[in-house]
Every structure is written in C-alpha cells, then in structure tokens.
Amino acid sequence: MSGRAPDATPGLDRYWTQVYDRLRDRARRLLARERPGATLQPTALVHDAWLRALRPHRGGWQGPTHVLAVGVQAMRRLLIDRGRHHHRQKRGGDAVAVSLTAVDLAAPAGLPAADRLALARALETLQSLDPRQAEVVRLRAAGFTVPEVARALGVSTRTVEDDWRHGCAWLRRELVSLG
Secondary structure: OOOOOOOOOHHHHHHHHHHHHHHHHHHHHHHHOOOOOOOOOHHHHHHHHHHHHHHHHOOOOOOHHHHHHHHHHHHHHHHHHHHHHHHHHHOOOOOOOOOHHHOOOOOHHHOOHHHHHHHHHHHHHHHHHOHHHHHHHHHHHOOOOHHHHHHHHOOOHHHHHHHHHHHHHHHHHHHHHHO
C-alpha cells in the first residue's frame, strides 16, 4: 500500500499519507506486546485496519488525528479478535483469572490474552453506559495524549482527564468483580 490509500475519499487520501507512518509505529508498539511467536507484521496490521475500518468509513473525517484514532482502534480490535480466535482454539486451556494487579490500563496490549479479553468485554459494557468515557479510555490506552484525545473528540482536556479517571476507576471495579 506504500502510504497511499487507493479508492479513498479525497479527505481520507490526504490524511492517510499524513498518518501512515504513525499508524505503522503504533502497530509496531501494539505487536511488541503480543504473545511470543505471533506472526503478524506492523504493515499487515495497518493494512488490515485500512480494509476493516478506514476504507469503509467513507467520509466525515475531521482531520489526521481522527484518522489515526479510528486506525488505532481498528488495530486494537483486530488484535482482540485474533486473541479471541487463539483463545477459542485452546478451548480455555490457557485462561487466566483477571487480577487487579495485572491490569495496567495505560498498556492493555501488554496483558495476557485472557486479561485483554476481559478488559475488552468490560470496555464494551462501559461503552453501553458512557460512550465518550469508553472512547477516552480506549484512546488513552492506545497511547494518545490528553490533548490528542481532546482534539479527536472535540472536548476539553479537563473533560478527557475526568473521563479517563472515572473510566479507569469503573473498569477496575468491573474487573475485580469478574476476577
């Protein structure tokens, strides 16, 4: 794909070239925390995210930060799906109880697959309760700074800080009740 988005809307094409290298960097960081022996490469993860989320999105792009946020979220979903598939193949053989001490919300990709799945389920529940708070947690966990999240969501940095604090506290309570 070489940094150029084929068959894209003009806005996405322009933003894609601006964020492609940043997406590959984020993909590299996400994959570095995956289980040993994983064969997916950063470029393949970025391209899968393109096919899954960015290309079908077809407009409404608010800038390069928005494209980056959607791309990182798509990559995280792809990795979670791969973890679910791996977990299903094992039939629960390597399931690990989620403990609060194992959960590092600032680096969820570093968690074991079972913990990431529990975190993904908890985030889905948070999404149904408070969508913005869930999105703040997802973006911050993906490595976005508070100002980047604020720009991507069109809210103040104070709102992002409050949502991050409350979202993390809610997730910790939720994961303790699951574990």
